[in-house]
Amino acid sequence: MSINFNHSEAAIRENRLGSVTGYQGTIKGLVAQVSACTLKNKERCFSQASACSSGCAQSYLSRIVDAVMVVHAPVGCAADSVYSNTQNKWGEKVRSWKHRNISVVNTNMVEEDTVFGAVNKLRETIREAYRRFHPNAIFVTTSCVSGIIGEDIQSVLDELQEELPIPLAPVFCEGFKSKIWASGFDAAFHAILTKIVKPPEQKTNKINMINFSGSARNQIVETLARFDLEPVFVAPYSTIDQLSRMSEAAATISICGTLGSYIGNGLEQKFGVPYVKTLQPHGIAGMDSWLRGLGAAVGKERAVEEYITEQKALIADELAEIKAKLTGYRAVVGMGPSFGHNYIRTLQELGIEVVWGATWHFDPQYDNGEAPASIENLAQAERDIPMSVGDQQNYELLNLLNRLKPDLYVARHGGSTVWATKLGIPSVMVVDEYSAFGYQGLIDFGHRLNDAVTNRSLARNLAKRIKLPYTDWWMQQNTFAFLAEEVV
Template identity: 55%
Template structure:
């Protein structure tokens, strides 16, 4: 299903890309079935936890400095305002903008509202948000409740147009719509593409850089300056005006394929801004391919090759020494799919063997039918096939895997699973910074981080000694595949 910016809502990943949240097998098997359309989702007989796609959607737009969010939802669904405010303050301190709370309010839907509707409440909340915060855009996000009662949000917004002279944009992100919370990214990008981005007036030397937090902003700005281009890190820390001019940029890149596919391909389709679709810049191979992809789009291939040659001479001898120390370490990886595939590649480069990988969901392809390049690379270059599961942070499944395989180290990209691995006694690294293993220096740092984690295991050992896990031996000893029902294609 193609990206369609003429409709108000982004389709779910399940419908648009055929994405799944349940699988147990091997990486090559999953890739092969995905390639021929035979990858059916496998349901669980038990779900321990998951996330709501609304949180992902709201988290993206809350980072826009001069925008506000009105969540048309019961108060519990607006709990993400706390996390959004913490992140916003932290990013402000790190990236140099005012560290204050996110402008995020809720309409506090109650039982009466579910019977009689709450469009008046929503109207009042939008007007009050505009009066109080003077934002340059308001996103009106939806919830399961506003979706189930069929609240006519578009009409409320339409009626307010004469009174509110800024874009007020519906952000359709009802939690029940998708089991894959990354759908929330697409919902946020759809709102930006349909409500904020304007047709280009000119062309600039800016590269749209889709990312989460932007910890390497300074390094990347300096790197891009060598090639005469300038990054616009988004969405966190940008203004509505900057986002409205994304169509004028020379290219779009994304730190994560899962995160960026909708916005990158949407900008390319609508405004002809090329989306650089390569491996992601983690590890040496990924970084070089990514940089070459950018060089090609901006016409600086020669300059990029010179830069790569210089950096290789500086870094590779030291990296070779570290690889000898890392050789033979066995790892389990559990992350979102983009990062899972990237980090299997980085670990292979460093001589660390991945003995199980788990992805929080699985996209068989990206928008425009493009192959998932990080997965494609792995299938072609893996030294051996890897046991692989798709599990949306079901800790009981991961604990079973860690108990069975007893790896030297567990790499996760979610604190909620890292802490359980530690309690179970596995040395663990939470890869929360999206720029971990970014480029040459990042790869060196990542290698030494692994060495630190496996050399001194006292944290995991001490925590495990003092923790009684809730899992019985019977549970832990079951084969992982028994947690999933048969394939329903």
């Protein structure tokens, strides 16, 4: 399998990777189906709101510091810009930067545009965006409306490319095309790979560090310096110039397999930059695997082994203490697939029993044709774990949590932790992708979980005072009552 750079559009994950949003069973059962090539998606005959790939692409690209994003859509499709701006503030604070708003412009498609088209609006909006912001690149994201009426965005950009002296990159991420919002990451990275990254002029000691907000940047800079390497944090908070030189890096690593697989494999395929395809660096096994993968990619195996031995010795006593406190607690995990699989393992390292893993989709393979290391790792463990796949359908999650009554719900999306808390279950939201990062990060995360399970009054009091929108009837039904049988 390879990425098609001659096409302006990245195929969605369902078509490209065989990814699914409907499954119920166990981790070993899921991997057995993948091995036997029998995994098929299961649709739901009832569905609540979820997220969309356009929002995902917008949120990710809007934090490139010297680019502008033009959202060719009705204004509501850009509503997530408020959230993106909040995230942007957080990343700026981490870097001690002065705050500036993200640069997002919306073409405000209205009803008559669906009849007559809106390419003139798009053309003028791009010109205006260039006049106002003088960016070093403009990304144009699509939407359900521009996609359904068949707007010829590529022709508009080709025409304007002769007029404007910066890359104009289309990002085909119409929300209706994919149930997997991570398809938006791929669309964003496809635009970067095809329009921004230039062929290498020289090889450097830089490491493309694919992530979101980069809160652990100081720690990563310090760690990589031990191996004479220098991280470049991609793509939020980077510049177009930095992105254009990703081809010169010694390797690419990622904080998240779901996020990084397209750009990592793409850079490897197109420019020969090695992509480290290991576990995520969460917890001990994850950090061991991640550092060893990096060491192998850049020929620093011995220095990496010395670092691992040193760091593990530093945390050994405190890890035993925190593990003794957490052993015996039961948790449910709800996250995107790569984070979900890696956090199941991380919680187990802290002595917590994971009684269910819910992931928002599942990729049976990445763009190099191999299964994610994180699911292979879980499938090889002695204990099998019940799991489900769904595009964050809260009605299923609430039914499940009500049935399992775990001590803790650990998730990466606020849209589900708030409901678990209202149900009376202490919840931890892993909004910072560097929570539980590496050895000391595991200890810090362990203390955070211990605080959550020993301070239950918020969840208890909320549950007493709040009426959930789900009826007793639903709470007594089979959690997966609306998950239909197999469809192709």
